[in-house]
Amino acid sequence: MTHPAYEPPRAQAPADPLAVALGNATLLGIGYLLLRRWRWAAVAVIGTVVLVDLTAKTAEIWCEILLLLWWTAGIAHGWFLARRGPERAVRRGQRAGTLTLALAVVLTAALLRIDAYGIENRVTEAREGGDCGAAVAAQGEVGWGHRLAGGPVVEPGDAVVEACRRLDGAAATLALAARRGSTEDLGRGFGTLAGVLLEPGNEQTVGTVLDTFLDALPTDDSCDTAALTAWLRDRGPSHDVLDRSAGTAAHTEPAALVGCGDHLMTEDAWRQARTHYQRLLDTYPDDAREGEARDGVREATLAIELNHVRGLVEDAYDARSGYCAEPAKYGGAPPYRKGSGRALFLGDEEYTDQLPASWRTGDPAKAALVVCAGEAENGAAVQTCPYENKKSEYLPHQVTFYKVKVPLKIYELRTGKRLDPHSVQIGGGSCPSILRYTSYGTYDLGPGDQFVSTSKSGVRNAFGPAVGR
Known part of the structure; x- marks a missing residue:
């Protein structure tokens, strides 16, 4: 084996x-x-x-x-x-x-x-140093080996890069706000800045973005600047770097308010213009532009009053409508003085059309008075005369002649207050030898009461004292 x-x-x-x-x-x-x-x-x-x-x-x-x-x-x-x-x-x-x-x-x-x-x-x-670009560039040098050998060392830099990315977005939003004058974009931009500030150590980088935006103020559009600075002023203190914006707003807003007001005046946006002027007076009463703002408020107010008066005049189709029903003042109207000034005549124009052209104006801006004339009615009786009409079964006819009474509403345009008299009576000829009239129906009841026959001079003499002529 x-x-x-x-x-x-x-x-x-x-x-x-x-x-x-x-x-x-x-x-x-x-x-x-x-x-x-x-x-x-x-x-x-x-x-x-x-x-x-x-x-x-x-x-x-x-x-x-x-x-x-x-x-x-x-x-x-x-x-x-x-x-x-x-x-x-x-x-x-x-x-x-x-x-x-x-x-x-x-x-x-x-x-x-x-x-x-x-x-x-x-x-x-x-x-x-507030330099996000340099911080991002430095963090960009971090490689795989750095993260293996020193991950906790380089990891905070990632947070810096993320904060800088958010700040880039905030900077773009704020730049858009400056271009558009958009307070909505401004609010979003400041919201992002406030969020980044919650992370310690970002004060300088946030300050850099904020300063870049503030340096862009004022913008080319004064109304945009006024809107942005008003938002900055009203945002309230946050007790951080963002509060620097309040100083820029206080320095920039007064000129923007006046500039915007002037621009709005050219656009006939008088109420908005007055709001801007008044905001300067209320917020910055000691500013050097206070005089300009007061002049602006006065001019805007006058423009608003004149525009309102024009609308009322256009709506006046008789003595009970438009301006005649709702009189208003225009502080820029010429002062009412006897012997001068012109009037704007509204309502029934049968007799006021006979007044001299030098007494009249169709432009509310040039009128010292507004005269609303009602329909003529019987005034004082002048004379009663008998008339015969052989064809009439009622004889004789007794005809009474009356002065022409024109009810009036006279307003001083500068104050909107009503003045006397409340009517005028126009005299003229009575009892003509022949009285022509039109009969109606089967029965001829006669011509009835009649106005005196007026003349331009008679109309002028009646209206002259009423309108200061």
């Missing part, structure tokens, strides 16, 4: 504990490879990859501590495994190789971390 040859087990090569420890210091399990502990080497590599990835992603100190403990545990474990072996030896080649690799890993990590601190310092300096 033949038996297989017996082969004794190979003797394990003597291990160098220092070389093994240095090999594991590379975090790549090289020490385990020197010991031919393949499973331990795989565990070392997998553990290192997981912890390094976790450190890079989370940028938390506890992850770095855990990675340091893993590194220390690997070194210690390799050392103890090597010392437990049956034989130990000094292998200078292994020591040199593993030392080189370990130093390369440690020095690379150290240099990357030092560089990470440098990057972070530049980011911080740029942010403290």
